[in-house]
Amino acid sequence: MIAQKALILIRENGSPEELNELIYEYKMSLQVLE
Numbered sequence: 357m358i359a360q361k362a363l364i365l366i367r368e369n370g371s372p373e374e375l376n377e378l379i380y381e382y383k384m385s386l387q388v389l390e
Contacts, residue, residue, distance in 0.1 A: 358378055358385070359382075361378055362375060362378050362379075365378065
């Protein structure tokens with residue numbers, strides 16, 4: 357799940373760029389479901 361990936365990135369001090377990428381992917385996947 358994307359949310360879990362984001363939490364892992366935050367815990368492992370992932371870069372903000374990686375987080376933004378995950379958020380973007382998440383938004384795109386939501387649009388596909390609609």
